[in-house]
Amino acid sequence: MREITLGNLDDIARGSGILGTGGGGDPYIGKLLAREAIRSHGPVRLVRIDEVRADATVVPVSGMGAPTVLLERVPNGREDAAALRALERHIGRRATHLAPLEVGGVNSMLPIACAARTGLPLVDEDAMGRAFPEAQMVLPGLAGISISPMALADDKGNTVVVEAVDNHTAERIARAVCVELGCQISCADTVLRGDQLAAGLVPATLTLAGRLGAAVREARAAHRDPVAAARVVLAGVPLLTGKVVDVMRRTEGGFARGHARIEGTREDAGRVLELGFQNEHLLATRDGVTVATTPDLIWFWTARPATR
């Protein structure tokens, strides 16, 4: 994939929703934002890791906050560029490329909208290859790259730049600012040099989301099994076919935590899968044995036959 256009945006959104593994927020609003931005400003150029110069300045942009708020207080579209400009003023140089922070869920879409509006190229990789709940839980952190300086912006023109002593603290400060600014803000942070991308990002994840979305769409159109099609793209292993018989949810520390119990049907009749989640699906235990755990991506598909 070389460009993100109105033609392949839906596939990327569909695929990124799948890569969200239960969390990450519904890409729907993000897709509408990206679509409106591409309609007004044209397609987004997508570049591979080897096309980025070693001294390039790559800035991941993302949204932070509550998915519920994003669905209600829809952005005005200028927040992410405002965060980016605030960060550029602080570090004294301009971004040459943008990057998604998390390819799973709505945060796959917001950088596309920002890239369309700013005209900057977008690198085809992200910082976790999935969705995860906190800002410091990303690959660049392992590579020793700091989240700070971190620029935050809201829909009214307020911006805050955070210089924190470590990544956990940056996350905590940003979370507090986020609540004050209405629980949904845009962030530009974790500045990467071009030669840090290989160590700090997961390659070709937007392309993967697009392929995944296309495979599911094509399977549905041809009345084939979309789950099987997705499994081929992802090299997935089936854990259990069954029905959800119980879901327990609670809020702890601002997260939706809980577990679901799935009883097997058909060839899995008699087996039971327990799924633990904190926003995303984190742990799958089948008949008392752990069969998948983070960093595995644990998917959960709803069976729906094609009707017409």
Added chain:
Amino acid sequence: MRIGIDVGGTNTDAVLLGYDDRVLAAAKSPTTPDITSGVTAAVRALDPPAESVTAVMIGTTHFLNALVEGARLTPVAAVRLGLPATAAVPPMADWPARQRAAVGGYGYLCHGGREFDGRPLSPLDPEELKRTAADIAARGLTSVAVSSVFSPVAETDERQAAEILRAELGEGVHFSLSHDLGRVGLLARENATIINASLRDLATVIVESLGKALAELSITAPFFLSQNDGTLMDVDFARTCPVATFASGPTNSMRGAALLSGVGDCAVIDVGGTTADIGMLTGGFPREAAGESEAAGIRVNFRIPDVLSLGIGGGSLVSRRGGTGPRSVGHLLTREALVFGGTRLTATDLAVAAGRADIGDSAHVAHLEPEFTERALERIAGRLAEGVDRMRTSAAALPVVAVGGGSVLMPEPLPGFADVRRPAHFGVANAVGAAIAQIGGEVDRVFRVPDGRRDSVLAEARDEALGRALDAGARPGSVRVVDIEEVPLAYLPGGATRIRVKAVGDLDLRRIGDITWCGAGATADA
């Protein structure tokens, strides 16, 4: 006695129900373009003693059909309060072209709205609203949809903006306010509000047609329309809130199936002309779909029953190899099916050939190989059983209730389901469901649930839902909570939890006339 009427796309069904909910009479008549004569014909066939009829309940898919066709809709001014937020996605940005064109596509972004905790997002700007009113007037728009950010948390901005616009626009302009129509999720709620606004003129026409039909039959009892959740709304509410009828079709058929079969917890298969719709009943109410719902390709925020549609109906075409559907002759069954002297092999022909149904002339299907017929019907049964299996949530034995004219296709029992019932009057379950509709009250919003206060917050929400059902005209003593749902919201401070409580009770006929209806707020232009 009550009369239940289902005005469908093809047929208008009517039933007369006694005080003990027994079906005293049932009738079918073709739906007519003016609605009135179809309703009159169906009800006249019941031959009801007009003076003993205490209430008439009507279910109709007319409003949904109008949206699907993009016809008979009124152009709408869609006013959104939320600047500087929300500008990135203007109203109707994600609508199909046909529906967008049918409502005119006029969106206005203005200041106003709230943050998640009720703080002002930005103050209302009266001058901006006056300029908006001038544009609305210049375009000749007579129906306005007002949607404000976080109006389910604080609705005052929508009310104030409507007052300002009304003062400018004068009489004769309808207002639909989004907080009357639902819950958090701006675009879906705004969509429902715009759809509602576009149906206001049609609602007036339909309510008048229905009233006229009853007047012609000398029935003076009050009449009601059924809502998405199987509860009732009165005529004034129907005029202001037609969108609340959208999902009443499947709801009525499932509730009717429960009454006719006497089973409240079961799977219901409603086989019509083109599809078999499978839903689950719990305590006599349909299980509702999780996640977002769509109407005519537009995201909306109201709850609809969780229904699995298979392309199998009485009019479904049967291939030479014995496969059935999804193509169907639909309402042309009585012309095209073999048993009616037509030339196309339909599922109904199979049922007649197998001796399961006595429809049309069985001589026309005598040539079908019994083995072919049996195998084709077995395949239909297998697909229906698989559909029920997908919808069930437990392995426990599950009764299956079959309704709808096409349910003659089904054997008793289905593979894997020993208990299959096709109750008397299975062809008019829709109208029965309309007749037994109850009065509801619902609370659905974000509550703060501080640590250790969960029980008291839940009790508060329950009391509010019960109170709403009583206010809406339920008989005291009959009201009960039928559903509670709690969803903690990720990343919001203060234990923010979305709580939804639904209460229902029987219609209290003695109080008709002095009750406040569920959507009293919707009658902002009364």
